[in-house]
Amino acid sequence: MLTLYDNLDSGNGYKVRLLLSLLGQPYRWVELDLERGETRTPQFLAKNPNGRVPVLELEDGSCLAESDAILWYLAEGTPFVPEDRLARAQVLQWMFFEQYSHEPYVATSRYILRHLPPDHPRRTELPQRLERARAALEVMERHLEWRRWFVADRYTVADIALYANTHVAHEASLDLEPWPKVRAWLERVAGEPRHVPLTTRPG
Amino acid sequence: MLTLYDNLDSGNGYKVRLLLSLLGQPYRWVELDLERGETRTPQFLAKNPNGRVPVLELEDGSCLAESDAILWYLAEGTPFVPEDRLARAQVLQWMFFEQYSHEPYVATSRYILRHLPPDHPRRTELPQRLERARAALEVMERHLEWRRWFVADRYTVADIALYANTHVAHEASLDLEPWPKVRAWLERVAGEPRHVPLTTRPG
Structure with a gap:
């Protein structure tokens, strides 16, 4: 197992x-x-x-x-990774975007706010991290303007990678109000069969 | 084209x-x-x-x-991406490591030192970025202790991704002396047929 x-x-x-x-x-x-x-x-x-x-x-x-x-x-080999060569690389493009331009800003801000005390020196990182988090959300909003999913018009691991930290952006003090396409996409992901929330303890 | x-x-x-x-x-x-x-x-x-x-x-x-x-x-489909399922994912593991734990420290320090003036406020980022760059080099050194290449005992895109910024680490003020396995691997990459240096202008 x-x-x-x-x-x-x-x-x-x-x-x-x-x-x-x-x-x-x-x-x-x-x-x-x-x-x-x-x-x-x-x-x-x-x-x-x-x-x-x-x-x-x-x-x-x-x-x-x-x-x-x-x-x-x-x-790989399931519907969550496309078979088309370009679509596969586009899935990876969004996953690398997530790790380079999104996670260090959305997820790290959330970590600082939830796990470090109010007088911790890393709190000074927040203004810059949140500014870059907003830039990442703006890139996502533009991409979703006329798309339901990030790649290949279906739910792939690119969506899963981006959903994980975006749907808890409010815990990083980010209000998603300016990004309606992102909000609609979050609901789409959460509505898929077998969806589980972040806080569900496995087993 | x-x-x-x-x-x-x-x-x-x-x-x-x-x-x-x-x-x-x-x-x-x-x-x-x-x-x-x-x-x-x-x-x-x-x-x-x-x-x-x-x-x-x-x-x-x-x-x-x-x-x-x-x-x-x-x-994909060339010898630079393995066919084995686990080896493919290991190649991606090292590429995500490169983008999350290596590039923001090695490459960004190099950028700050080469392109920003000596009194630029971003110079204050250098001590922390260089400390994390050294941690990334240490992870690479341990992995290369008994391996010639990062994955599948051959030259793959994982090596290319990690080589690009590691071989100019000295331009980020990082002396590679403490990491002899990394230095030997850099030489191995540079010795491959059709290798081109960073500064070669294409065409």
């Missing part, structure tokens, strides 16, 4: 939990406490030298890190 | 130029001046709403952004 090393509050981990639910794939779930350093132990660093969740452990003990690489691994 | 919108000093653009050279694939090269705002014009934003190079334009006018997605598009 697959094992997912994860943290319930992680948007990156939620991507994998959501896809596993959509695929109806059973798995073992191991929650790590980031604040207690459980991703920095020698045992965990042997699974991911970069010391981050999520990590997917396969039945033979091989480990795979990076949420969007895990999505690709699980979804 | 393919068209690459790019900037000669861009490590992300260099990834694509290097792969196109390795594949022996001819292309048209269009250089944009980032400082003159040429990636922020309406014409360019129509090609990539995120306003970044590189962008690959296909013969039918479709555009693809994000350097690592472009690598995947060009390399």
Whole structure:
């Protein structure tokens, strides 16, 4: 059976939990406490030298890190990754956009606001991170202006990757009111069969 | 013919130029001046709403952004992307590592040092960015301890993605002396047939 090393509050981990639910794939779930350093132990660093969740452990003990690489691994050969060569690369384009231009701003702002005390020095990062978060949401809004899904006119891992942290943007103090296409797309994702919310503890 | 919108000093653009050279694939090269705002014009934003190079334009006018997605598009079906399902996902794992944990530290430090004046406020970002750059190099060193290439015991787009900014780390004030396996791997990449240096102007 697959094992997912994860943290319930992680948007990156939620991507994998959501896809596993959509695929109806059973798995073992191991929650790590980031604040207690459980991703920095020698045992965990042997699974991911970069010391981050999520990590997917396969039945033979091989480990795979990076949420969007895990999505690709699980979804290749299913309807969640298109077969067309350009569409596949476009899915990856939006996943790299997510990791480079979205996650460090939306998800990191959410982390700072939820997990660090009000007088923590990292609070000074918020104005710049939130400005870039708004720029990422603006890029998404323009792309969705005449599209229902990010790529190939259907629900793919690109949508899953972007949904995970966008749907909790309010917890990063971002009001999605200026981006109606993004809001309609969030509802579309949440309305898909076998959808599970971020806070659903697996198993 | 393919068209690459790019900037000669861009490590992300260099990834694509290097792969196109390795594949022996001819292309048209269009250089944009980032400082003159040429990636922020309406014409360019129509090609990539995120306003970044590189962008690959296909013969039918479709555009693809994000350097690592472009690598995947060009390399699927060639020896630079493995066929095995897990190895493919491992290639993506290292490409996402590169974009999330390496490029914002190695490449952005290099950019700040080369392109911003000595009294620019962004210079204050350098200590933290360089610390994280060293952490990324340490992860690479550990992975290369008993491997010649990042994935599947051969030269793949994961190596290309990581090589592009690592081989100019000295221009980000990073001395690679503490990471001998990384240095040996850089030499291995540079010794491959059809290799081209970052500064080679295409065409």
